[in-house]
Amino acid sequence: METFLHQVIAGLATGGIYASVALALVMIYQATHLVNFAQGEIAMFATYIAWTLIQTGMPYWAAFFLTVLIAFVMGVLIERIIVRPVEQAPVLSVVVVFIGLLVIFNSMAGWIYTYTIKTFPSPFPKEPPFGSRLVSSHELGAICVTLAVLALLYAFFRFTPLGLAMRAAAQNPESSRLVGIRVGWMLALGWGLASAIGAIAGMMVAPVVFLDPNMMAGILLYAFAAALVGGIDSPGGAVLGGFIVGVLENVLGAYVIGNELKLSVALVLIIGVLVVRPSGLFGKVHVTRV
Amino acid sequence: MAALLEVANLHAAYGPTRVLHGISFGLEEGSITALLGANGAGKTTTLRALCGMVKTQGEVRFSGARIDGKATEDIVRLGIAHVPDGRGTFVNLSTEENLRLGAYVRKDKSGLNDDFERIYGYFPRLKERRHQQAGTLSGGEQQMLAVSRALMLRPRLLLLDEPSFGLAPLIVREIFEIMRGINQREKVSILLVEQNAAMALDLADRAYLIETGNVVLSGTSAEIKQNEAVRRSYLGY
Amino acid sequence: MNQTLTGTQRAIGIAVLILAACAVPFLFSNYTTFQCTLVLVYAIALLGLNILTGYNGQISLGHGAFYAIGAYVTAILMDKYGVPYWATIPAAGAVCLLVGFLFGLPALRLEGLYLALATFALGVSLPQLLKYKHLEHWTGGVQGIVIVKPDPPFGLPLNPDQWLYYFTLAVMLVMFLLGWNLLRGRVGRALVAIRDHPIAAEAMGVNNAMYKSLAFGVSAMYTGVAGALGAIAIQFVAPDSFTIFLSLTFLIGIVIGGLASIPGAIFGAIFTQFVPNIADQLSKAAPWAIYGIFLIGFMYVMPVGVAGAIRILWAKLTRPKSSTPQRSGNQPLGQKPTVEGGPHVS
Numbered sequence: 118m119e120t121f122l123h124q125v126i127a128g129l130a131t132g133g134i135y136a137s138v139a140l141a142l143v144m145i146y147q148a149t150h151l152v153n154f155a156q157g158e159i160a161m162f163a164t165y166i167a168w169t170l171i172q173t174g175m176p177y178w179a180a181f182f183l184t185v186l187i188a189f190v191m192g193v194l195i196e197r198i199i200v201r202p203v204e205q206a207p208v209l210s211v212v213v214v215f216i217g218l219l220v221i222f223n224s225m226a227g228w229i230y231t232y233t234i235k236t237f238p239s240p241f242p243k244e245p246p247f248g249s250r251l252v253s254s255h256e257l258g259a260i261c262v263t264l265a266v267l268a269l270l271y272a273f274f275r276f277t278p279l280g281l282a283m284r285a286a287a288q289n290p291e292s293s294r295l296v297g298i299r300v301g302w303m304l305a306l307g308w309g310l311a312s313a314i315g316a317i318a319g320m321m322v323a324p325v326v327f328l329d330p331n332m333m334a335g336i337l338l339y340a341f342a343a344a345l346v347g348g349i350d351s352p353g354g355a356v357l358g359g360f361i362v363g364v365l366e367n368v369l370g371a372y373v374i375g376n377e378l379k380l381s382v383a384l385v386l387i388i389g390v391l392v393v394r395p396s397g398l399f400g401k402v403h404v405t406r407v
Numbered sequence: 408m409a410a411l412l413e414v415a416n417l418h419a420a421y422g423p424t425r426v427l428h429g430i431s432f433g434l435e436e437g438s439i440t441a442l443l444g445a446n447g448a449g450k451t452t453t454l455r456a457l458c459g460m461v462k463t464q465g466e467v468r469f470s471g472a473r474i475d476g477k478a479t480e481d482i483v484r485l486g487i488a489h490v491p492d493g494r495g496t497f498v499n500l501s502t503e504e505n506l507r508l509g510a511y512v513r514k515d516k517s518g519l520n521d522d523f524e525r526i527y528g529y530f531p532r533l534k535e536r537r538h539q540q541a542g543t544l545s546g547g548e549q550q551m552l553a554v555s556r557a558l559m560l561r562p563r564l565l566l567l568d569e570p571s572f573g574l575a576p577l578i579v580r581e582i583f584e585i586m587r588g589i590n591q592r593e594k595v596s597i598l599l600v601e602q603n604a605a606m607a608l609d610l611a612d613r614a615y616l617i618e619t620g621n622v623v624l625s626g627t628s629a630e631i632k633q634n635e636a637v638r639r640s641y642l643g644y
Numbered sequence: 645m646n647q648t649l650t651g652t653q654r655a656i657g658i659a660v661l662i663l664a665a666c667a668v669p670f671l672f673s674n675y676t677t678f679q680c681t682l683v684l685v686y687a688i689a690l691l692g693l694n695i696l697t698g699y700n701g702q703i704s705l706g707h708g709a710f711y712a713i714g715a716y717v718t719a720i721l722m723d724k725y726g727v728p729y730w731a732t733i734p735a736a737g738a739v740c741l742l743v744g745f746l747f748g749l750p751a752l753r754l755e756g757l758y759l760a761l762a763t764f765a766l767g768v769s770l771p772q773l774l775k776y777k778h779l780e781h782w783t784g785g786v787q788g789i790v791i792v793k794p795d796p797p798f799g800l801p802l803n804p805d806q807w808l809y810y811f812t813l814a815v816m817l818v819m820f821l822l823g824w825n826l827l828r829g830r831v832g833r834a835l836v837a838i839r840d841h842p843i844a845a846e847a848m849g850v851n852n853a854m855y856k857s858l859a860f861g862v863s864a865m866y867t868g869v870a871g872a873l874g875a876i877a878i879q880f881v882a883p884d885s886f887t888i889f890l891s892l893t894f895l896i897g898i899v900i901g902g903l904a905s906i907p908g909a910i911f912g913a914i915f916t917q918f919v920p921n922i923a924d925q926l927s928k929a930a931p932w933a934i935y936g937i938f939l940i941g942f943m944y945v946m947p948v949g950v951a952g953a954i955r956i957l958w959a960k961l962t963r964p965k966s967s968t969p970q971r972s973g974n975q976p977l978g979q980k981p982t983v984e985g986g987p988h989v990s
Contacts (some may be wrong), residue, residue: 151757202944209903212757217938217939218936224933225933226929228927228928232928232929281508285497291491293508294483295479295483295488295491296483296509297511298480300480342765378773380772384768388762391754
């Protein structure tokens with residue numbers, strides 16, 4: 118029973134990571150109807166930046182926040198410079214550009230940092246909280262950080278004028294222009310936020326899986342699954358989906374299919390959701406007019 | 408009275424299709440001016456052209472300064488609020504959020520609550536539904552919301568595109584009465600595009616008749632109402 | 645009309661190219677011949693992906709899976725059942741045709757982005773699936789299967805690398821001829837119609853579902869045959885050879901080479917085979933950085949790929965003096981790269 122509980126809690130911890138990346142994906146999808154295939158690699162690259170900062174002796178939390186800022190700026194620049202020209206282009210062109218970004222970030226990390234695995238520090242103590250056998254300090258810490266980020270985001274979108282403007286720009290760009298919202302910059306901000314969230318996710322997961330250029334590929338897959346399960350245009354759904362996928366992955370991996378096949382859980386979820394119920398749990402059902 | 412808006416030889420096209428062939432008209436500050444015409448005449452395109460939503464050639468002057476070629480977001484900041492055809496409601500946001508967005512570019516957010524009260528004074532139904540999702544409002548309520556959102560800007564010029572569309576005449580009359588009140592009390596100039604010529608001429612001081620992208624007739628409402636051709640084609644008597 | 649080559653001129657041109665290709669093993673070292681064999685292999689795979697994505701508009705980011713299936717079919721048949729290498733090629737093709745068609749059925753419900761997502765998931769999880777312990781008996785698990793390089797038949801005076809090159813060349817020419825025939829006729833037009841105007845195509849009587857599933861099957865078959873040939877050439881199959889990067893290499897190949905273009909498959913194959921050669925010296929990661937930059941760059945600047953660029957250049961050079969303005973084949977980003985005048989070989 119205890120191991121089962123431990124699996125569930127560990128699943129919630131990784132689920133939080135998936136929820137964060139899924140949220141980043143949904144934020145971009147809501148505004149552009151595009152899935153950012155490069156989200157994982159950008160997060161990975163940001164994590165490497167954090168690693169570099171820490172290597173120079175910067176204290177963890179200083180490096181953490183600086184990295185989040187750098188990731189934000191990176192996201193804004195990527196949207197303005199690379200994505201904007203293809204925003205209206207056919208799907209294949211956009212997918213190709215995103216794959217190009219994926220590949221560039223992946224190889225840049227490999228080039229600069231080589232493919233040898235590196236350790237990444239956790240800001241949380243090594244001893245489990247209160248001597249618990251169910252959860253490690255890092256797992257608990259990661260869950261708390263994820264929840265804090267999600268709460269901040271929710272408050273931002275719900276209660277600030279800028280958040281409102283971003284929501285408006287995502288839903289109805291034309292009407293947004295009519296009230297003076299600079300829609301292009303709202304998109305860029307969305308990308309910036311998504312990258313920042315990704316960076317946080319990367320920094321929370323790196324201590325566990327170790328830092329290497331291919332670290333985020335599997336996580337991106339789980340995040341896709343989470344976003345689809347929850348509903349690709351529902352932020353709340355993405356978060357819930359993340360936790361569901363995290364727990365499912367851990368529990369199925371421990372008790373049903375073994376740890377080597379865990380990624381296929383994501384694959385089956387993705388194909389299953391797309392074929393059976395593409396709008397997920399909370400997404401809108403899209404009816405296309407012929 | 409100075410001309411708030413001057414349009415000279417405005418051409419507009421959607422891709423290769425030319426819609427406006429050099430129209431010219433003006434709007435006096437403080438007046439209500441109507442653009443009349445049948446479906447497809449180019450009325451909506453004119454409003455869109457004024458807001459920089461369509462490619463144009465020609466001159467558009469607002470308070471003497473040229474605004475043709477500017478981006479929509481910048482034109483809004485000059486004090487021009489556009490209520491588009493189809494209302495342009497943010498259907499997934501609440502009524503109050505829609506109104507709040509109307510004031511997005513305003514620098515003086517201090518008067519915001521007063522503005523809310525003022526708007527709710529004109530349209531009490533919106534106050535009842537302030538937290539309701541805007542997409543669930545009735546057609547008439549959404550039109551009220553669209554106009555209110557524009558008024559939250561405290562605009563100098565209000566562009567209304569087909570406000571009567573899809574609404575019962577009683578509701579339209581109610582809205583038009585409120586518009587007249589706003590024009591008189593708050594000195595908001597109004598440029599009104601309408602297919603419903605009769606109601607528009609009752610509200611407006613001046614009118615222009617547009618046919619296939621050209622102005623074919625202009626004058627005060629009274630003059631237009633008495634014009635034989637207009638009476639037969641657009642007023643039905 | 646710009647001057648296109650007449651049928652005879654084109655045939656002569658192709659014959660010359662084939663002769664040149666035949667001369668390769670005698671002009672270059674064994675290793676270079678081996679690399680050229682791989683170029684031919686990739687060309688077949690790229691033609692396969694192009695049929696699906698270029699001509700039919702269904703985006704696949706997981707085509708490495710079909711390549712892997714073809715490779716493993718060959719390896720298992722040769723290693724466990726002693727089937728001769730040449731017989732495994734049609735077997736690999738048949739298996740992949742079926743698997744591809746079956747995959748195409750649920751894929752019918754997925755449009756553009758979602759299909760890309762699903763195939764991406766397949767591509768990423770592929771190595772794990774191949775390492776699955778209950779399949780280890782067949783697949784050889786992590787260590788994979790080793791294949792013995794076949795000797796030339798009838799005691800021909802060639803070394804195995806040279807023979808393999810000619811064998812692959814022969815298969816490639818057959819596949820390309822079949823593909824050319826398929827794509828320039830009714831099937832090709834139907835595929836392109838479905839890509840560009842699916843609703844109109846259906847309304848005109850094209851059975852979208854059947855053609856789309858067929859496209860998946862045929863595309864998988866080509867890539868499976870390529871996988872089989874590749875396995876024989878490399879003499880080895882193992883799960884970690886079939887990562888998502890293999891699928892992405894295919895995508896890069898058809899984008900650079902030219903979507904909806906048969907010669908594009910060859911240009912793309914040359915590019916993806918030889919860029920690592922040059923870039924590897926800089927860093928192990930460098931080839932992919934270059935791929936990425938080229939991918940993005942081509943989407944902005946040359947969406948029709950190398951094949952399309954050559955076609956445009958040729959049109960400009962051979963334009964008669966008094967012609968009317970040409971329709972530009974170099975489509976701006978807002979439009980899909982269409983095939984000029986229908987899906988024919990340029």
